[in-house]
Amino acid sequence: MFKILAKINKVIFPSYSKQRLDLAKATKLQKAIIAWRYYVTINALEKK
Template identity: 65%
Template sequence: MFKIIAQINKVFLPSFTKKRLDLAKATKWQLAIIGYRYYITTRALDS
């Protein structure tokens, strides 16, 4: 299930690493998206 969600996230959510976003300057919603993507990605790799 997490693998499917990770693939959907890859298509629809922005990639901040490609934009070279500095985490110290990131807004709260950008940090929330980064945290969410991290959570889903780690769960997808575990299963």
């Protein structure tokens, strides 16, 4: 399930690392998206 979510996230949500986003200047929405992508990625890697 998490692997599918990770693929969907990659298509839907922007990659802030490619945009060189400074986390100190990120909005709450951007931080929420970063946290969600991190959560899904970690679980996709752990749940084989």
